[in-house]
Amino acid sequence: MAEQDWKSNKRVFAAVSLPTILWVLLFFLVPMAIVWVYSFGENRGLTDIEFSGTLENYKRATEWLYVTIFGKSFAVAALVTLICLIIGFPVAMAITFASEKWRPWLLLGIMLPFWTNLLIRTYALMMLLGTQGYANKGLESLWGGASWFRTLVGLQPLPTWEPVQLLFNNFAVVFGLVYVHLPFMVLPLYAALDRLDRSLIEASLDLGAGHFRTIMRIVVPLAAPGIVAGVMITLIPALGAYLTPDLMGGTDSQMIANVIERQFKKANDWPFGAALSFLLIYAMFILIALQAMRKKVPEVR
Amino acid sequence: MALFARTPIAPLEYSRTLWMRLWVGLVMLFLYAPLFVLMIFSFNDSKRNVVWRGFTTKYYEKALGNDQLVEALVNSLTIAALATIVSLMLGAVAAVMLWRFRFPLKGAVDGTISLPIIVPEICMGVAFLIFFAKWLEWPTDLIWPFNLGAIIIAHITFCFPFVTMVVRSRLASFNREQEEAAKDLSAGEWAVFRDVLIPHMKPALVAGALLSFTLSLDDFVITYFTSGPDTITFPVKVYSMVRFSVTPEVNAASTLLIILTVVLTAVALKLQGVKAIAETH
Numbered sequence: 339m340a341e342q343d344w345k346s347n348k349r350v351f352a353a354v355s356l357p358t359i360l361w362v363l364l365f366f367l368v369p370m371a372i373v374w375v376y377s378f379g380e381n382r383g384l385t386d387i388e389f390s391g392t393l394e395n396y397k398r399a400t401e402w403l404y405v406t407i408f409g410k411s412f413a414v415a416a417l418v419t420l421i422c423l424i425i426g427f428p429v430a431m432a433i434t435f436a437s438e439k440w441r442p443w444l445l446l447g448i449m450l451p452f453w454t455n456l457l458i459r460t461y462a463l464m465m466l467l468g469t470q471g472y473a474n475k476g477l478e479s480l481w482g483g484a485s486w487f488r489t490l491v492g493l494q495p496l497p498t499w500e501p502v503q504l505l506f507n508n509f510a511v512v513f514g515l516v517y518v519h520l521p522f523m524v525l526p527l528y529a530a531l532d533r534l535d536r537s538l539i540e541a542s543l544d545l546g547a548g549h550f551r552t553i554m555r556i557v558v559p560l561a562a563p564g565i566v567a568g569v570m571i572t573l574i575p576a577l578g579a580y581l582t583p584d585l586m587g588g589t590d591s592q593m594i595a596n597v598i599e600r601q602f603k604k605a606n607d608w609p610f611g612a613a614l615s616f617l618l619i620y621a622m623f624i625l626i627a628l629q630a631m632r633k634k635v636p637e638v639r
Numbered sequence: 640m641a642l643f644a645r646t647p648i649a650p651l652e653y654s655r656t657l658w659m660r661l662w663v664g665l666v667m668l669f670l671y672a673p674l675f676v677l678m679i680f681s682f683n684d685s686k687r688n689v690v691w692r693g694f695t696t697k698y699y700e701k702a703l704g705n706d707q708l709v710e711a712l713v714n715s716l717t718i719a720a721l722a723t724i725v726s727l728m729l730g731a732v733a734a735v736m737l738w739r740f741r742f743p744l745k746g747a748v749d750g751t752i753s754l755p756i757i758v759p760e761i762c763m764g765v766a767f768l769i770f771f772a773k774w775l776e777w778p779t780d781l782i783w784p785f786n787l788g789a790i791i792i793a794h795i796t797f798c799f800p801f802v803t804m805v806v807r808s809r810l811a812s813f814n815r816e817q818e819e820a821a822k823d824l825s826a827g828e829w830a831v832f833r834d835v836l837i838p839h840m841k842p843a844l845v846a847g848a849l850l851s852f853t854l855s856l857d858d859f860v861i862t863y864f865t866s867g868p869d870t871i872t873f874p875v876k877v878y879s880m881v882r883f884s885v886t887p888e889v890n891a892a893s894t895l896l897i898i899l900t901v902v903l904t905a906v907a908l909k910l911q912g913v914k915a916i917a918e919t920h
Contacts, residue, residue: 344742350828351740358733362751365796369770373762376769429666432659444663446904451670453853454900457874458893461881462673465680465890472676520670578759580860585881595761595860602765602864612769615762622757 376612387609395613404597404614408621411594414508414583415576418515422523422572423565425516430527431557434534445528452521460585463514467504467586474501510586511593515576522575523568530564531557570629574622594618674897681890698891708892711876718787718862718872719855722794726851727844729795730802735836737803738810753804755797764864767793771865779867786870793865794858798851805850809843810836842911849907853900 344351377396379389398404433444451459467473478499485496504510534557542552558565580595587593594614601611681699685692702708737749755763771777771789779786813836821831837844859874866875873896880889 341741342739344740347828351736351742354732354736354739355742357729358736358752359748361729361796361799365770365792366755367751369763369766369774370758372769372774373766425666428659428662432663446908447667448670450901450904451674453849453857453904454674455857455874455893455896457857457859457877457881458677458896459674461877461889461893462677464881466673466676517669517673520666574757575759578761580761581878585878595759598761598765602768608769611765615765618759619762622759626757 373612373615376609377616379609379612381607381609395610396617398610399613399617407592407594407597408617411577412621414512414515414593415573415579418512418519418576419523419569419572421512421516422520423569426520426523426527426568427565430524430531431553433524433528434531445525448521448524452525456518456581459518460514460581463517464505464586467510467513469501469503469505471504473504477502505586506588506591508587508591510588511583511591514582514586515579518579518582519572519576523572526564526567526571527561528564530561530567534560566629566632570625574625577621578618677890678894678897681887681894683887686887698887699895702888702891702895705888707871708873708876708888711871711873712892712896714787714871715856715873717784718791718794719852721784721787721791722798722855723848723852725791725795726798726802727848730799730847730851731806731837731840731844733799733803734806734810734840735832738807738813753800756800756804760797760858760860763793763797764861767861768864772867777867779869786867789867790862790865790870790872793861794855797858797861798854801850801854802844802847805847806840806843809840813839845907845911849903852903856896856900 344355375389376387378391378393379387380392380394382388429448433441433448436444465471478501481496481499489495504513538556538560539552542556543549547555577593578595579593580599583591583593583596584599587596595618598611598614598618601607601614605611682694682696683691684695684697733752737745737752742748767789771793777789781788817835817839818831821835826834857874859878862872863875863878866872873892877889877892880886
């Protein structure tokens with residue numbers, strides 16, 4: 339049965355559509371529209387904002403400082419997505435080809451951290467990466483082992499171990515974002531791989547292609563929609579990440595969300611913050627439009 | 640490899656090869672090790688968090704004796720529960736609307752409903768800050784639980800699209816003949832909805848409830864902007880604690896919340912089975 343025309347049953351249509359539409363309008367579109375209006379305003383005194391329709395805020399956003407922060411956010415998000423893809427793809431493969439009994443549990447294993455509080459996970463990682471944390475302890479014992487080995491073969495021992503700064507730098511931000519976003523990547527990849535026709539892989543193997551070649555030439559192209567979905571689902575939140583760069587980053591690892599936050603809290607320049615917010619939203623729209631365009635290509639062919 | 644394999648490995652049994660097992664094992668270690676370390680050290684009798692100095696539960700006593708922390712936790716759970724209830728209703732109704740009807744501007748309505756999923760948290764947080772604090776001049780000194788109103792509204796706005804998404808994909812498998820049969824047997828619209836459609840949606844509703852409860856409990860950024868000076872939620876409180884010092888108290892409180900997440904997941908699993916929950920994502 340096809341969809342019903344709304345006119346054929348107006349009463350029911352009103353009952354199901356009005357609550358949703360009113361909610362979205364009042365509590366989503368109106369607040370967003372206000373931000374949009376703010377982005378064309380300017381500060382007058384401490385709390386007054388005049389909506390003069392100025393483009394000054396957008397002009398300021400093209401200053402070199404902000405352009406580099408945008409660029410850096412994109413670079414970090416892209417790097418995080420790439421790492422998640424490389425780590426996540428084999429995991430998704432393993433889940434897809436696991437036995438009936440194991441598959442749900444492996445999936446659950448990936449999803450449980452996704453349900454765990456983001457702040458708690460970030461904090462757990464901070465504990466581990468701190469100068470006194472286990473990552474440093476592990477490296478120290480490796481260093482000690484190497485030093486011992488050098489004396490064993492008659493070389494000078496290594497200089498004493500200095501704790502590595504693993505936290506409060508760009509490395510920590512990328513590491514933390516990968517940690518947080520990995521489940522986002524694995525789940526859509528799994529969904530795509532699960533739908534794959536296995537006889538195609540068998541055919542490829544039968545015809546003499548190795549496993550690696552089969553994966554690169556058969557599995558990856560067929561799973562492309564899932565890969566694109568995974569990339570988008572990871573890239574978009576990574577681009578707007580606030581908490582990880584704030585807690586794990588150093589002074590030079592600010593991402594765009596941190597700059598926006600500063601306009602609203604410390605710098606108290608709401609119109610400029612609003613303009614930056616909308617630039618970030620536009621960036622998201624462009625990404626999604628690119629994905630939609632990609633989707634259309636096979637239909638044309 | 641021979642260690643595990645009792646029967647020879649078939650070409651497609653990728654998950655039985657040693658490399659794959661090693662990889663998955665390492666990824667699981669990467670995902671879970673930090674959480675386990677955090678939980679273990681909540682029982683550590685040392686302020687500096689790194690060396691094991693014996694077992695203690697004193698940080699749990701301290702965390703539970705910390706009025707602000709308990710208040711924040713109660714606030715967070717209240718917000719999550721209320722936001723989940725409203726999100727379920729709103730999300731289910733929206734899913735039925737999009738599934739059942741054809742109407743003008745449907746594409747635009749559909750897109751707008753899923754926008755809160757895409758728009759970055761920081762942008763929504765900023766929007767709610769201006770909307771509630773400046774535009775509505777929402778009072779911040781109401782009595783509990785009304786002082787949580789703004790936060791609950793914000794949470795519903797970003798939770799219900801997820802419910803809609805999950806319920807809608809479940810509705811796609813609904814056999815409309817069931818609905819017609821019910822109507823032939825003289826069931827009204829409401830009776831069909833209650834007795835035919837809702838039972839069919841149930842797995843999606845359970846998954847959607849779990850999703851919105853955890854999303855709400857998890858949210859820091861939007862709450863941070865929406866909350867007034869006097870309302871704190873658990874993530875906001877933990878944030879300020881982490882910001883200023885790392886104490887075992889945070890570990891204890893975090894452990895409690897992790898356990899809560901696991902319990903909730905277990906309840907959802909008990910209700911629906913592993914497969915149903917896993918497949919709704």
